[in-house]
Amino acid sequence: MRNAKPEMRVIFIIILLLFVAFLIAPLLVLFFRSFVTDDGGAGLSNYMASLSNSTLISAIGNSIKVSGVTAIITTALAFALAYAVNCTRICQPLKSAVKVGILIPMLIPTITYGFAIMYTFGNQGLLTKLFGRNLFEIYGFNGLLIGYVIYTLPAAFLLIHNSFKYIDKKFIIVSKLMGDRTLRSFLNTVVRPLLGALGGAFVLSFILSFTDFGIPASVGGTYDVVATQLYQAMLGSIPDFGQGAVIAVLMLFPAVAGVILLNYLERFNFHYDKFSETELTPGKFRDSFYGILSLVILLAMFSVFAVMFIAPFVTAFPYDLSFTWDHIMDVFGSNDLVSVYRNSLIVAVLTAFLGTIIAYGSALLNARTPIKGKQTVDIFSMITNTVPGMVLGLSYLLLFNDSSLKGTFIIIVLCNMMHYFTTPYLMAKNALTKMNPDWETSGELLGDNWIKTVYRVILPNSVSTVLEMCSYYFINAMVTISGVIFLVSAQTTVVASKINELQHFAKFNEIFVLSVLIFLTNLVVRAVCDIFQKRAAIYKK
Amino acid sequence: MLELQNISKQFDQKTVLENINLKINSGEIVSLLGPSGSGKTTLLNIILGLTGIDQGKVIFNDKDLSYVDMKNRGFNIVFQDYALFPHLNAYENIVYGLRNKKDTASAEEVREYIDFLELKPHLKKKIGELSGGQKQRVALARTLVTKPKLLLLDEPLSALDGVIKESIKERIKSIAKEFNLTTIIVTHDPEEALTISDKILIINQGNISQFGTPFEIINQPQNDFVKEFILRQLQIKRQNIFNLFGEKYA
Ligand SMILES: Nc1ncnc2c1ncn2[C@@H]1O[C@H](COP(=O)(O)OP(=O)(O)O)[C@@H](O)[C@H]1O
Ligand SMILES: [Mg+2]
Numbered sequence: 001m002r003n004a005k006p007e008m009r010v011i012f013i014i015i016l017l018l019f020v021a022f023l024i025a026p027l028l029v030l031f032f033r034s035f036v037t038d039d040g041g042a043g044l045s046n047y048m049a050s051l052s053n054s055t056l057i058s059a060i061g062n063s064i065k066v067s068g069v070t071a072i073i074t075t076a077l078a079f080a081l082a083y084a085v086n087c088t089r090i091c092q093p094l095k096s097a098v099k100v101g102i103l104i105p106m107l108i109p110t111i112t113y114g115f116a117i118m119y120t121f122g123n124q125g126l127l128t129k130l131f132g133r134n135l136f137e138i139y140g141f142n143g144l145l146i147g148y149v150i151y152t153l154p155a156a157f158l159l160i161h162n163s164f165k166y167i168d169k170k171f172i173i174v175s176k177l178m179g180d181r182t183l184r185s186f187l188n189t190v191v192r193p194l195l196g197a198l199g200g201a202f203v204l205s206f207i208l209s210f211t212d213f214g215i216p217a218s219v220g221g222t223y224d225v226v227a228t229q230l231y232q233a234m235l236g237s238i239p240d241f242g243q244g245a246v247i248a249v250l251m252l253f254p255a256v257a258g259v260i261l262l263n264y265l266e267r268f269n270f271h272y273d274k275f276s277e278t279e280l281t282p283g284k285f286r287d288s289f290y291g292i293l294s295l296v297i298l299l300a301m302f303s304v305f306a307v308m309f310i311a312p313f314v315t316a317f318p319y320d321l322s323f324t325w326d327h328i329m330d331v332f333g334s335n336d337l338v339s340v341y342r343n344s345l346i347v348a349v350l351t352a353f354l355g356t357i358i359a360y361g362s363a364l365l366n367a368r369t370p371i372k373g374k375q376t377v378d379i380f381s382m383i384t385n386t387v388p389g390m391v392l393g394l395s396y397l398l399l400f401n402d403s404s405l406k407g408t409f410i411i412i413v414l415c416n417m418m419h420y421f422t423t424p425y426l427m428a429k430n431a432l433t434k435m436n437p438d439w440e441t442s443g444e445l446l447g448d449n450w451i452k453t454v455y456r457v458i459l460p461n462s463v464s465t466v467l468e469m470c471s472y473y474f475i476n477a478m479v480t481i482s483g484v485i486f487l488v489s490a491q492t493t494v495v496a497s498k499i500n501e502l503q504h505f506a507k508f509n510e511i512f513v514l515s516v517l518i519f520l521t522n523l524v525v526r527a528v529c530d531i532f533q534k535r536a537a538i539y540k541k
Numbered sequence: 542m543l544e545l546q547n548i549s550k551q552f553d554q555k556t557v558l559e560n561i562n563l564k565i566n567s568g569e570i571v572s573l574l575g576p577s578g579s580g581k582t583t584l585l586n587i588i589l590g591l592t593g594i595d596q597g598k599v600i601f602n603d604k605d606l607s608y609v610d611m612k613n614r615g616f617n618i619v620f621q622d623y624a625l626f627p628h629l630n631a632y633e634n635i636v637y638g639l640r641n642k643k644d645t646a647s648a649e650e651v652r653e654y655i656d657f658l659e660l661k662p663h664l665k666k667k668i669g670e671l672s673g674g675q676k677q678r679v680a681l682a683r684t685l686v687t688k689p690k691l692l693l694l695d696e697p698l699s700a701l702d703g704v705i706k707e708s709i710k711e712r713i714k715s716i717a718k719e720f721n722l723t724t725i726i727v728t729h730d731p732e733e734a735l736t737i738s739d740k741i742l743i744i745n746q747g748n749i750s751q752f753g754t755p756f757e758i759i760n761q762p763q764n765d766f767v768k769e770f771i772l773r774q775l776q777i778k779r780q781n782i783f784n785l786f787g788e789k790y791a
Binding site: 436438439441442443444445446447448452456457460461 | 612622624627637
């Protein structure tokens with residue numbers, strides 16, 4: 001295509017305006033706000049105040065400590081699981097169980113993890129009863145650690161698992177034939193090519209833990225972390241927007257550093273063009289070891305979530321374990337809770353619909369048009385990848401607090417669209433780049449205008465990707481709390497933020513029922529998406 | 542008649558085509574022959590209108606098309622990898638363009654093209670189920686249905702193997718004759734070029750090395766490039782075949 005068509009320009013301008021208004025502008029406002037002093041002047045007083053605030057300093061220290069330990073444990077576990085799936089001959093059903101089971105936490109809000117942990121390890125917890133005593137103090141460091149590990153494990157696993165695909169397993173055999181000892185062979189053929197991915201998993205787990213709000217909100221106790229400090233500063237008893245802005249900027253730092261580090265680590269990844277399926281060498285000890293290990297990890301994870309599915313169905317967990325529908329009926333009988341669930345659905349559907357349009361449109365312009373300045377979309381995608389949900393939500397609060405957007409669904413939807421933009425955008429870009437580059441020209445020569453070719457050819461050939469993008473947006477919009485905590489109003493409360501309120505009234509049954517509802521909804525969306533994708537694949541053949 | 546006057550093209554300061562002058566008569570088959578990277582596809586895309594020119598003119602039947610949009614030139618192309626739409630079946634691909642301009646070809650004519658290209662048994666198949674030769678014919682049909690004034694083919698044979706190659710070659714020849722269609726074919730294979738076309742344009746590093754009939758190329762090579770790279774290949778091939786069959790069959 002020689003020149004950009006007018007319709008491409010129109011779409012490009014719309015996308016640019018959206019990003020400027022709902023990503024760049026709010027972040028700039030946040031940045032400037034952090035320098036506005038109490039008397040309205042400009043200065044560093046907010047920073048000074050924050051740096052002399054010992055609670056905040058210790059919260060930063062705590063965050064770094066617990067996120068660091070999380071990152072180490074998560075990376076090790078994720079590696080073990082990925083190794084078990086890719087490099088051992090443990091039975092196929094177990095491999096599938098790992099690949100599917102590990103993703104379950106992604107379907108549940110992080111704030112629920114905390115309550116599940118309390119009900120499992122706490123004073124009245126499932127395991128506590130089983131063992132007859134408290135295993136350890138659950139509020140604070142330990143609880144956070146367990147929650148963060150569960151939360152970051154899926155993402156870390158996926159990252160390492162994907163890199164395993166690029167390891168040529170023939171090397172393992174070659175190394176054996178060369179007479180390498182087990183350890184040396186392992187280091188050279190598995191660990192070395194995976195260094196980039198392992199580093200990536202570490203950094204990713206660290207950032208995710210550092211910026212999550214749901215887990216500390218539930219199980220943090222008096223152990224302060226940055227996310228709870230930020231929440232306190234903005235929505236606590238004495239709101240201090242200046243300090244909030246400073247904490248948000250401070251939270252942004254590790255995220256920026258992390259993303260830079262991730263990009264750098266990317267270089268350590270091996271990229272083989274061709275890799276062949278290779279029979280793995282037998283190893284009885286290896287297989288039993290990794291088989292048991294994966295089983296233990298999975299069971300440990302399930303045992304934490306099990307309580308979520310048990311508690312709502314018994315009269316009074318853990319004292320009276322007789323079955324009852326009462327709690328479920330109560331929730332469905334409560335207008336309040338039903339409307340909260342409905343709000344979540346509205347937000348998730350709108351996010352999925354509008355988000356997919358914007359991400360697909362951006363990817364289309366970037367991957368398949370000659371439009372000038374299309375690289376800006378890549379920059380936006382890098383920014384959305386970097387900015388934590390809480391920081392983005394806070395910037396929206398600062399910029400739109402006095403506008404008519406305040407307290408609407410649309411502001412929550414916009415925040416989600418931006419917050420989760422990167423992954424769907426990259427999915428679409430990847431799929432669109434792989435398609436035949438001459439389709440638009442062919443369409444044009446056959447009498448189409450550009451929009452028509454997109455509608456008649458490009459879109460039908462990326463149905464599967466579009467569904468994937470929709471379900472990604474939907475599920476994340478359903479579970480996110482950090483992105484929306486500053487933006488919900490009484491009318492627009494979503495399930496995740498409602499759970500945060502319910503905990504103050506100790507309404508744990510309601511919390512679990514709502515969480516199960518979110519989980520099941522996400523499961524259904526995932527299943528429907530899979531069915532349509534399968535159908536699209538058959539129809540393509 | 543297609544006339545190229547003084548065409549030059551640069552990509553990022555790098556000259557890809559230089560001073561190309563050329564006249565092609567109606568109904569002729571012309572091959573663009575040259576090594577990979579010599580600028581053949583670029584020249585084809587310039588004629589098509591997909592790539593803009595820095596200098597020179599593209600004139601068709603006395604009309605200057607240099608700045609006419611690709612869509613309005615009335616030419617059509619079959620791409621090297623066909624660019625068929627995989628979500629549609631063979632028939633839907635062939636009639637794709639008719640949704641936009643219903644009157645370009647009647648149902649009767651579409652049937653004629655399909656019969657001519659022997660595609661009838663394959664119409665319901667998805668693109669993924671077709672063989673290379675079948676894809677090539679579907680792509681040809683899809684293009685012919687738009688009744689192009691000039692048919693452009695980018696490496697139409699390079700993805701096909703042996704026997705199918707020969708049959709598609711014959712098919713292209715007969716299309717050009719049957720519909721009196723001026724056809725330009727890009728190829729890097731001298732044997733292909735010399736056996737399929739009325740005239741051959743040999744390109745080397747963006748410059749015309751020689752333009753002439755197969756007879757002229759073989760008997761009056763104008764420079765070392767034609768001798769070394771074009772004729773030499775053919776001679777080696779001939780030698781190999783001699784060796785296989787023995788001189789007596791030559
Ligand atoms: N869009 C482009 N941008 C920059 N360089 C190009 C572009 N298209 C082709 N080229 C360069 O122009 C030269 C000729 O390319 P091409 O016409 O495709 O050669 P051929 O078809 O003869 O193999 C090559 O060196 C190629 O790298
Ligand atoms: Mg070429």
